[in-house]
Amino acid sequence: MAHVVAADGTRSPVRRTLGITEDAGPVFGESVNVCFRSAALTRSMADSPHMTHWVVDAELSGAVYITGRDDRWILNVERDPALPDSAYDDARRVDMVRRAVGDPDLDVEVLTTLRWLHESAVADTWRVGRVLLAGDAVRRFPPHGGFGMNSGIQDTHNLVWKLVRVLRGDASDGLLDTYEQERKPVAVHNRDQVMLNTERLAETGWLADAAEEIAGIELPEGEAIRRRIRDGVPAQREQFWTSGQQFGYLCTSSAVIADGTAPEVSTVSDYRPTGHPGARAPHLWLRDRQDRRCSTVDLPAAGFVLLTGAEGEPWREPADRLGIRRVVIGRDLVPERVDLHRHPPRGDRPEPGPRARRLPRAVRHRAEGSRSGQAGWPHHPAQPGWGDRTRTLVDAWNRVRR
Ligand SMILES: Cc1cc2nc3c(=O)[nH]c(=O)nc-3n(C[C@H](O)[C@H](O)[C@H](O)COP(=O)(O)OP(=O)(O)OC[C@H]3O[C@@H](n4cnc5c(N)ncnc54)[C@H](O)[C@@H]3O)c2cc1C
Structure with missing residues (x-):
């Protein structure tokens, strides 16, 4: 008997068609990711041991990530929801990259752009008859902790061995119910932790939107915000040291x-x-x-x-x-x-x-x-x-x- 595994992403047409409700929080921001190629940036960062560079600047705050191949980099910045997509044209994207890197002449080839929402949700039902939902279709949260793909892989692993057993006739259909029983509480826990990480991140100034405050960050009077960022750094530990969250679930x-x-x-x-x-x-x-x-x-x-x-x-x-x-x-x-x-x-x-x-x-x-x-x-x-x-x-x- 055929089954459908709907791994069709955050907007999941299958989830919507089935009328599955979600425990969802409000949208609290928008981001744009610009994937670009720059050989000069790769060369200048050759000795850097870091994967992520956070940029805190009055005009542009965000993060620059190396992808590790073909001189590809990603710039992630907050997106102004009032602006249409056309406002983020090639010239603007190149300008954003150059500002973030701090080099007005940097060679930049924009490859792709991704617009995404800051939000969280866990679907109330993970299975309707022979349709099973997986990945972002069944839960989504901001990337602070890196648990979107992680959770999706764990969910799918949990689901697929059971599905194989059922399809082979080695187990009854009831085994498939244990997929939601086992994985939904993990998704809720990951969602809550990721949202906590997101709140704590604000303390570092990365999500700060007070341009005047950031403009004075390097001046003597910027000491207060510098201290706030310094003090906020230790609290980021649970975003980057996550072995217990990854493996310690029951x-x-x-x-x-x-x-x-x-x-x-x-x-x-x-x-x-x-x-x-x-x-x-x-x-x-x-x-x-x-x-x-x-x-x-x-x-x-x-x-x-x-x-x-x-x-x-x-x-x-x-x-x-x-x-x-x-x-x-x-x-x-x-x-x-x-x-x-x-x-x-x-x-x-x-x-x-x-x-x-x-x-x-x-x-x-x-x-x-x-x-x-x-x-x-x-x-x-x-x-x-x-x-x-x-x-x-x-x-x-x-x-x-x-
Ligand atoms: C900026 C950012 C950083 C992230 N960092 C991390 C990280 O460090 N670690 C981590 O674990 N996760 C991270 N994530 C999350 C991760 O990218 C997602 O959780 C993951 O990609 C979800 O995979 P998915 O297969 O469920 O959905 P998707 O990757 O969205 O794939 C869904 C697919 O379904 C297709 N589809 C949709 N509708 C239909 C249809 N009707 N018919 C056919 N196909 C359809 C879509 O085209 C798409 O290919 C990050 C996400 C973002 C935005």
């Missing part, structure tokens, strides 16, 4: 089996890897018997996987009966090193020993059984069904498939 749905334990909760900037049911499986580098490297995250790529330690031998028979691949950590795959602490900001967590070979607790204490890379059910002696491994496995298997 999904709950009818396919996730709670184990009654409290989850390890990540903060926006501090990712705390956990094998709690519904969490993204923690990453750990492993080596197989041929000394090839793979990540725990990639293990379920070919289907459901049951992870055990050497002591998990009693799981072999029930896993074989269900045709679930079992991987014995320490035998089939050996942990290379524990590097889970590398990503959080320095200073927040102790550095691990350089060649530590123990599995993180999160991986040791969980049997993972999810195609999605989310952690599965617990390997916990107190859990009912512990004495009957086959039943535990069958229950979990059925729970995911129904």
Whole structure:
């Protein structure tokens, strides 16, 4: 039976046609992105380690981004909503780029222009029958934190493995309902955090619109605004250090089996890897018997996987009966090193020993059984069904498939 995945962007004609409502905030600004080519700018910035340069100027404020290829750059500035598109003609766009860069003679070839709104919304319904919405069609927010595409990729990953299972007849249609159950709360959380980032950004002066104030920014009397910007910089941390927001989400749905334990909760900037049911499986580098490297995250790529330690031998028979691949950590795959602490900001967590070979607790204490890379059910002696491994496995298997 055919399904439609509508990934048709923020204005999603499919969403509108289906009459799906949104939890939407007001439009609070407009931007224009000018993509341009400039070999001279690439040359003059060759030694710059920065990807983004913020421009705070009385006549033009915005940001200049390098795209990393073919001398292409992007200028992002606030757009005057009162002006028609024709006002942003080639001459104006070249002038804006030159002002932002501070070189009136810069060679500039304008390639494309994108007009976009500052707004946020999350669709109330992500599925109508056999139509499933994904990407910006189902939620949108300003780019402050970089969560638009990120969320879209995570959403789509969550949706597609389920869709494949349903289409193959390996799972019932109900599994598709868990897509919205699991991903909508993540979208709401990302929306709220991105809007907080947007408010905090204003403190840096980047979104300041008081031209007279900015004009005097380098004068002695500009000390107050300089201090305000300086003081606003630390608060930008949650816009740029987002490993906890990216990886630390916990999904709950009818396919996730709670184990009654409290989850390890990540903060926006501090990712705390956990094998709690519904969490993204923690990453750990492993080596197989041929000394090839793979990540725990990639293990379920070919289907459901049951992870055990050497002591998990009693799981072999029930896993074989269900045709679930079992991987014995320490035998089939050996942990290379524990590097889970590398990503959080320095200073927040102790550095691990350089060649530590123990599995993180999160991986040791969980049997993972999810195609999605989310952690599965617990390997916990107190859990009912512990004495009957086959039943535990069958229950979990059925729970995911129904
Ligand atoms: C300035 C800016 C910076 C950003 N920075 C980041 C960032 O750093 N990190 C990040 O993760 N995200 C970022 N984003 C967000 C990211 O670009 C979007 O979330 C992402 O592109 C959305 O992808 P999508 O496929 O859902 O929608 P889109 O990219 O909008 O694609 C939708 C597609 O559907 C097509 N379409 C529409 N209607 C129809 C129809 N009727 N028939 C056929 N096709 C149709 C459109 O032509 C389009 O190709 C940024 C966005 C902006 C504006």
